[in-house]
Amino acid sequence: MKTKQVRELATNRIKAGYPAIEELDFASRLSKEDKDGDLLRLIGHNEEFLGLGYLGKENRSVGWMLTDQEETIDQYFFQKLFMDAKAKRGSLYADEGTNAFRIFNGAGDGLGGLTIDYYNDYYVISLYNQGIYRFLDAIQQALFDVFKEAKGIYEKKNVAGKPTQSRLIHGEEAPEPHLVRENGIRYATYLNDGWMTGIFLDQRHVRAAMMNQYAVGKRLLNLFSYTGAFSVAGAMGGATQTVNIDLANRSKELTAEQFEVNGLNPDDHEIRVIDTASYLDYAKKHALEFGVIVIDPPTFARSKAGTWRIEEDYPQVIADSLAVLETGGTLIASTNAWMLSADEFYDLILAGFKQAGVDGEVIETYGLPEDFPTNRQYIESQYLKVFVLRKLN
Numbered sequence: 001m002k003t004k005q006v007r008e009l010a011t012n013r014i015k016a017g018y019p020a021i022e023e024l025d026f027a028s029r030l031s032k033e034d035k036d037g038d039l040l041r042l043i044g045h046n047e048e049f050l051g052l053g054y055l056g057k058e059n060r061s062v063g064w065m066l067t068d069q070e071e072t073i074d075q076y077f078f079q080k081l082f083m084d085a086k087a088k089r090g091s092l093y094a095d096e097g098t099n100a101f102r103i104f105n106g107a108g109d110g111l112g113g114l115t116i117d118y119y120n121d122y123y124v125i126s127l128y129n130q131g132i133y134r135f136l137d138a139i140q141q142a143l144f145d146v147f148k149e150a151k152g153i154y155e156k157k158n159v160a161g162k163p164t165q166s167r168l169i170h171g172e173e174a175p176e177p178h179l180v181r182e183n184g185i186r187y188a189t190y191l192n193d194g195w196m197t198g199i200f201l202d203q204r205h206v207r208a209a210m211m212n213q214y215a216v217g218k219r220l221l222n223l224f225s226y227t228g229a230f231s232v233a234g235a236m237g238g239a240t241q242t243v244n245i246d247l248a249n250r251s252k253e254l255t256a257e258q259f260e261v262n263g264l265n266p267d268d269h270e271i272r273v274i275d276t277a278s279y280l281d282y283a284k285k286h287a288l289e290f291g292v293i294v295i296d297p298p299t300f301a302r303s304k305a306g307t308w309r310i311e312e313d314y315p316q317v318i319a320d321s322l323a324v325l326e327t328g329g330t331l332i333a334s335t336n337a338w339m340l341s342a343d344e345f346y347d348l349i350l351a352g353f354k355q356a357g358v359d360g361e362v363i364e365t366y367g368l369p370e371d372f373p374t375n376r377q378y379i380e381s382q383y384l385k386v387f388v389l390r391k392l393n
């Protein structure tokens, strides 16, 4: 194992529990000899032992801390991490209405570069850099030891700048669609289809609130709807109708399927393949009105309709949505942009209200759920921010 010294600032950060290792942290620059997957013994600027880490280049870091102890990084090391992660999620394991959730969340569970999701009898292991592959066999062994036996395990490689690669590494392929349950609602998922599986597990609490509170007896407009997960939750909770807007062709079939697997008739709902701005324009011209609008866009997207950039486009979509939201109606604005703080995102929302000349009040906020714990030193990992507002006039 190589020993590497880090500078004073990095020494302090690592001592405080910061999980990521950055390129400039090292006292002498990394060279060609240093490769992704290398195990490092890190010492501070006074040569004190800091812990062990591994090299694995990602967008914002070159590696992650593994431990602050001198210990062997083997199957038993991962077993311990997984047992701790399992203990934190006791209520989810006991919840009969939910069998899809995150069982290991990167640095928040003690190891950056790795997440593991459970989808009813299947696991999806996502690896975010090349270095972590060194541990994949040990991780898989530890997974079997700590968690329930799986029918199958998929591995997804999510490295910067490349499309996600997905492959089965154990057991049998999942059915397509593979049905999972969340708060008693069924969702159709596709585990071997790139990065997106059909449901974003981090919005569980927002979907629950949609079902139990916001959508009851209301018309729901779902912008950037993807597979319509928010709409299905709303419809199961008693929304009178949902309108689903996404410009990807695939969203039409996938959304219809989400309704069908819950015994709902997709023909009772609108599923439109159209750009959000064009739809809002149309809705305004036709004086449509909704009781609830959910806006959950990507951080960045390029399409024929142009480029969607959160900082520039969020205020506009808020303002346009307010034009078709009834007074007293509920606006749910969500983002997964890690680079925006909750305050900065709230400012974008307020800019939209201002532009529309409308007053609003925040009635609820959501962040990541308990199965997506984050490292307190590493606030960038708290990427999900959701504001629920009421339109006052």
Ligand code: SAH
Pocket: 198, 199, 200, 203, 223, 224, 225, 226, 227, 228, 229, 230, 245, 246, 247, 248, 251, 274, 275, 276, 277, 296, 297, 298, 301, 303, 305, 308
């Ligand atoms: N809200 C969804 C997840 C959205 S993922 C959920 O809860 O599951 C982002 C989606 O935005 C993708 O499906 C993408 O096709 C869609 N999208 C991107 N740009 C768009 C635009 N300009 N108008 C409508 N949809 C868009």
